[in-house]
Amino acid sequence: MAEVFVAKVSEIPDGERRIVKHDGHEIGVFHWQKQFYAYQNMCVHQGGPACEGSIMHKVEDVIGEDRTWQGQRFSATQVHFVCPWHGYEYDLRTGECVPDRSLKLKTYPAIRRGEDIYVVAE
Numbered sequence: 001m002a003e004v005f006v007a008k009v010s011e012i013p014d015g016e017r018r019i020v021k022h023d024g025h026e027i028g029v030f031h032w033q034k035q036f037y038a039y040q041n042m043c044v045h046q047g048g049p050a051c052e053g054s055i056m057h058k059v060e061d062v063i064g065e066d067r068t069w070q071g072q073r074f075s076a077t078q079v080h081f082v083c084p085w086h087g088y089e090y091d092l093r094t095g096e097c098v099p100d101r102s103l104k105l106k107t108y109p110a111i112r113r114g115e116d117i118y119v120v121a122e
């Protein structure tokens, strides 16, 4: 196990990410609502740079009391990032592939020490 320095907290504003390299792998480190999340930058689909894609709130259907579709809205609580190659969506807080949560990006512990962010890599 090795601790890999990622950046100063101030260098990754909330809602942004940083990609770091370690031992031939890339790791995407996300800052979201004062928490840090780290995933291998390799999509479960065809190995694309999943962590480099757009960050967006989940789009969810709005269903009325009469069970009719009322439209769509952005979720207030769930956020995804989208692989830029073919659009697989991942839950930013878990690294799970949203349509099939049994598929998941490799995760790494992200540690904050003072103003420094590290990930624990193999």
Ligand code: FES
Pocket: 043, 044, 045, 046, 047, 048, 049, 050, 083, 084, 085, 086, 087, 088
């Ligand atoms: S490689 Fe990521 S969606 Fe295809």
